[in-house]
Amino acid sequence: MNKILADYDINELLGLLCGQPKYIAKQILSFCARGADIDGMTSLPKKLRDELKLEFFEKPLYKAEIFNSKDGSAKFLFKLNDGNLIESVFLPNNYGNTVCVSSQVGCRMGCAFCASGMDGLARNLSAGEMLSQVALINSHFGGSLKERAVSNIVMMGSGEPLDNYDNTLKFVNLISSPDGLNVSERNISVSTSGLCDGIVKLAESGHNVTLSISLHAPNDDIRKQIMPIAKRYTVKEVVGSAKYYFEKTGRRVIFEYSLIKGVNDSLECAKELSELLKGFPLHVNLINLNPVKDAGLKPSGKDRAGLFLAELEKKNVSATFRRSLGSDIEGACGQLKRKYLKEVSHDH
Ligand code: SF4
Structure with a gap:
C-alpha cells in the first residue's frame, strides 16, 4: 500500500533516504509543508x-471544493487518497488567519449538536494528512513558508484529536518544525470533548499548545443529554x-460552551458553571449553536445569551462570545461534507 511522504519527520526521512545528505530530507520537509506533490519537488533528482x-x-489529499463566504472565511472540502472527504476552514482575523483542521474522518464521540459525529468514525487521519490541510490552504491564499497566510491552527474540525493522540502530537511536531511551516505551539489549539486521560498525557508531554475543552454543560445530567463522553468522565474530572x-504548562485553558435553547442556557446553568470553574485561570468561549439539520437543537436567543454572559462576568469568570463565521457556507464542522455527499448522491 502506498504511504504518505508528509507523515515523515526529519529522522524518519533520513532513515528512508539512507545515504542521501541531510539537506535533501530538509527539502522534502519544506516541500510537504508547501503542499507540493512529488512531481512538484523539482529540486530533487528525477x-x-x-x-x-x-x-x-x-x-x-486534494482540493475537491472551496466555498467562499461573504465574511472572508472559506471552507475547503478535501478528498483523501482512499476517497474519504474531510473539511477544513480558513478563518480571517485581525490578529492573523486561522485554519481549523480535521483530525479524523468522522468522529465516534457522537455529540448531539455536531454533524461530524452523526455517522461515527471512519478512520484516523495521519499527521501528514493534517499537515497538508494547512499547507494547501496556506498556499491557496498566497502564503509561503517565510510569509505565511496562516498564523494560527485550531484542531476543531471533524474528529476528536485526543482520540487520535499519537498522530495529533506528530502533527504538532511537524507543523512547528523550523524546516516546515514553523507555527509556534502557542498558536496551536488542541480541542477536545474532554478525554481526561488524553489531557493528562498531553500535560505531561512537554508540549505547550493551547488546550480547548468542549464543556457545553455545568453538570453531568445536562452533559449526558448532549455528549455521550459525559458517561465516561464527570464534569468534575474534566x-x-x-x-x-x-499546573503543568502554565497555559490558560479555554472552555467552549455552545448555548442551546432550553438545554444549557438558563441563569441557573450560568451560576453553576461559574461555581464549577472558579479557582484557576481560564476563559469561557460562548458560542451560539450552529443549528444542525436533523439534530433538533436550537440556538439560544440573543437576550438569553446576554444574560448568561452577564452572570459569568458578575462572578468574575473571563468569558466572551465567539464570533461565528461562515454561516452562509454551512457553519459547523461536518455540515458541508454531509451536504456535499447528499448532493453527489442525488446526482447519481
Ligand atoms: S463536537 Fe467534536 S468530539 Fe463531538 S462529535 Fe463533533 S467532532 Fe466529535
Missing part, C-alpha cells in the same frame, strides 16, 4: 522522485484535568 513515486502517494494542564 531518479529520487521516481523512486518515491513507487512507494508514496503523489499527494496526501475540570480537574484542565487544572492539571494549567
Whole structure:
C-alpha cells in the first residue's frame, strides 16, 4: 500500500533516504509543508522522485471544493487518497488567519449538536494528512513558508484529536518544525470533548499548545443529554484535568460552551458553571449553536445569551462570545461534507 511522504519527520526521512545528505530530507520537509506533490519537488533528482513515486502517494489529499463566504472565511472540502472527504476552514482575523483542521474522518464521540459525529468514525487521519490541510490552504491564499497566510491552527474540525493522540502530537511536531511551516505551539489549539486521560498525557508531554475543552454543560445530567463522553468522565474530572494542564504548562485553558435553547442556557446553568470553574485561570468561549439539520437543537436567543454572559462576568469568570463565521457556507464542522455527499448522491 502506498504511504504518505508528509507523515515523515526529519529522522524518519533520513532513515528512508539512507545515504542521501541531510539537506535533501530538509527539502522534502519544506516541500510537504508547501503542499507540493512529488512531481512538484523539482529540486530533487528525477531518479529520487521516481523512486518515491513507487512507494508514496503523489499527494496526501486534494482540493475537491472551496466555498467562499461573504465574511472572508472559506471552507475547503478535501478528498483523501482512499476517497474519504474531510473539511477544513480558513478563518480571517485581525490578529492573523486561522485554519481549523480535521483530525479524523468522522468522529465516534457522537455529540448531539455536531454533524461530524452523526455517522461515527471512519478512520484516523495521519499527521501528514493534517499537515497538508494547512499547507494547501496556506498556499491557496498566497502564503509561503517565510510569509505565511496562516498564523494560527485550531484542531476543531471533524474528529476528536485526543482520540487520535499519537498522530495529533506528530502533527504538532511537524507543523512547528523550523524546516516546515514553523507555527509556534502557542498558536496551536488542541480541542477536545474532554478525554481526561488524553489531557493528562498531553500535560505531561512537554508540549505547550493551547488546550480547548468542549464543556457545553455545568453538570453531568445536562452533559449526558448532549455528549455521550459525559458517561465516561464527570464534569468534575474534566475540570480537574484542565487544572492539571494549567499546573503543568502554565497555559490558560479555554472552555467552549455552545448555548442551546432550553438545554444549557438558563441563569441557573450560568451560576453553576461559574461555581464549577472558579479557582484557576481560564476563559469561557460562548458560542451560539450552529443549528444542525436533523439534530433538533436550537440556538439560544440573543437576550438569553446576554444574560448568561452577564452572570459569568458578575462572578468574575473571563468569558466572551465567539464570533461565528461562515454561516452562509454551512457553519459547523461536518455540515458541508454531509451536504456535499447528499448532493453527489442525488446526482447519481
Ligand atoms: S463536537 Fe467534536 S468530539 Fe463531538 S462529535 Fe463533533 S467532532 Fe466529535
